[in-house]
Amino acid sequence: MFIVFTPTITTAADDKEKAAxxxxxxxxxxxxxxxxTFKIENGTVDWYTFSGYRRYHSDCxxxxxxxxxGSSYAPALAQSMxxxxxxxxxxxxxxxxxxxxxxxxxxxxxxxDNKNVYCYLDDLYVYLRARAVEAAPRGRPPKKxxxxxxxKAQEASCMGG
Ligand code: HEC
Numbered sequence: 001m002f003i004v005f006t007p008t009i010t011t012a013a014d015d016k017e018k019a020a021x022x023x024x025x026x027x028x029x030x031x032x033x034x035x036x037t038f039k040i041e042n043g044t045v046d047w048y049t050f051s052g053y054r055r056y057h058s059d060c061x062x063x064x065x066x067x068x069x070g071s072s073y074a075p076a077l078a079q080s081m082x083x084x085x086x087x088x089x090x091x092x093x094x095x096x097x098x099x100x101x102x103x104x105x106x107x108x109x110x111x112x113d114n115k116n117v118y119c120y121l122d123d124l125y126v127y128l129r130a131r132a133v134e135a136a137p138r139g140r141p142p143k144k145x146x147x148x149x150x151x152k153a154q155e156a157s158c159m160g161g
Contacts, residue, residue: 027148050144052127081132119158
């Protein structure tokens with residue numbers, strides 16, 4: 001007789017607890033698993049969350065709606081990011097996705113060769129993560145941390161390279 005162990009697939013959605021910042025490297029924050037996350041204190045957002053807000057509203061909001069609220073064309077990322085982890089996010093944005101069905105074709109473009117997006121993937125991720133776990137309200141963050149030297153250096157090498 002065989003005993004079959006069925007692995008438990010954990011599909012626990014992201015939440016404020018999981019997204020809590022536990023380490024910091026020069027103004028960039030990471031959760032307990034080492035994934036990028038946001039830090040919001042007394043209404044002041046970390047630099048990357050602010051930068052992600054700006055990048056999102058220049059490259060994503062036309063389809064995904066302001067503040068990640070969604071549109072008739074593309075899903076509300078402020079909702080779906082609850083169930084999309086860091087690696088999956090990077091893959092979807094780099095490679096794009098296509099959903100053909102029900103007579104309509106909705107296309108998520110691939111941004112893998114768009115520097116205005118791929119140089120800021122972590123920024124976009126932490127901003128949308130903050131929206132999804134309801135840590136960041138709608139709208140432009142009123143206060144932000146200064147841009148760190150390492151953020152400047154990373155940006156210069158990515159945009160210039
Ligand atoms: C031209 C319109 C368009 C633009 C611009 C766009 N997206 Fe999308 N995106 C879509 C569509 C449509 C889907 C759904 C595709 C599918 O169902 O497979 C999608 C899906 C996604 C998903 C998966 C969401 C889910 O619920 O599964 C993520 C994450 C995502 N987009 C991130 C981004 C980011 C970040 C940007 C900006 C850099 C962006 N998108 C810009 C149209 C767009």
